Amino acid sequence: MRVNEPVDDGDALVVGTSGSTGDPKGVVLTHDAVHASAIATSTRLAVDSTTDSWLACLPLAHVGGLSVVTRALVTGTRLVVHDGFDADAVQGAGTTLVSLVSTALRRIDASLFRVIVLGGSAPPTNLPPNVVTTYGMTETGSGVVYDGHPLDGVEVLLDEGGEIHVRGPMLLRAYRDGTDPKDADGWLPTGDLGALGDDGRLRVHGRASDLIISGGENVWPAAVEAVLAEDDDVAEVAVLGRPDDEWGQRVVALVVPVVSDRPPPLDRLRGLVREQIGPWAAPKDVELVAALPRTALGKIRRDQIDTEHHT
Numbered sequence: 001m002r003v004n005e006p007v008d009d010g011d012a013l014v015v016g017t018s019g020s021t022g023d024p025k026g027v028v029l030t031h032d033a034v035h036a037s038a039i040a041t042s043t044r045l046a047v048d049s050t051t052d053s054w055l056a057c058l059p060l061a062h063v064g065g066l067s068v069v070t071r072a073l074v075t076g077t078r079l080v081v082h083d084g085f086d087a088d089a090v091q092g093a094g095t096t097l098v099s100l101v102s103t104a105l106r107r108i109d110a111s112l113f114r115v116i117v118l119g120g121s122a123p124p125t126n127l128p129p130n131v132v133t134t135y136g137m138t139e140t141g142s143g144v145v146y147d148g149h150p151l152d153g154v155e156v157l158l159d160e161g162g163e164i165h166v167r168g169p170m171l172l173r174a175y176r177d178g179t180d181p182k183d184a185d186g187w188l189p190t191g192d193l194g195a196l197g198d199d200g201r202l203r204v205h206g207r208a209s210d211l212i213i214s215g216g217e218n219v220w221p222a223a224v225e226a227v228l229a230e231d232d233d234v235a236e237v238a239v240l241g242r243p244d245d246e247w248g249q250r251v252v253a254l255v256v257p258v259v260s261d262r263p264p265p266l267d268r269l270r271g272l273v274r275e276q277i278g279p280w281a282a283p284k285d286v287e288l289v290a291a292l293p294r295t296a297l298g299k300i301r302r303d304q305i306d307t308e309h310h311t
Contacts, residue, residue, distance in 0.1 A: 148201025
């Protein structure tokens, strides 16, 4: 077991990973990396430090919240910091820019902001025009792909298996224990699978470990979850694969209903998925749960889902 290494003179931050796929790790970001991230994101969003202002309302212990603060500090942009997310407070903040996750976005009037940067879990299928979706992780110092396109200075490649690799000046120096996940050429394997569309945009499918193969078809939980979340009777949903003798894996939806005694019917949920994705992705079972384990940024903790305590 490696112990934590001393930080170097150029190091600025040690930020913990979300822990959504295992034990959190300490990510070491240098001053140069923090500066590069702030400039690249602000340039893409056309931030004007004289007229724009940022609202930080996500947990500052995670890079999605902390990067709002560092971005404002580096560019000299006005900053408002809240001690957590409160829909009324967010809507009354009077700022032009905010970073949110999907669950928070659903609770506010998006038109109150010039730009909303959306990270964390998979975005809803229908987004307001002023929402910019981001892809990134703690190891990349915040989002490095905006609306499917890499930021200036960021490179993206997909290996033969479809795993996403990224390279750029905002990437981590190393983990806190001294190990460096990048290869000799500076490429970081993300553990996520994706594809490049005909329009050149990166489409992120999800964690390689989350992939469900049912009847020989690939089913991505995040895509199915986004569709099921549109149902008015679904408060929260997680999709996973269960072993199945006929299908290899069967798609199962764990649903937190809006009203406990009014669960959404399976046929309706299956119909939504058939129409928007395809019949192979439609859940074969719906199991009602009281709550789903999530990280502070709203990502589902699939490794902590307790499937034995259903309502």
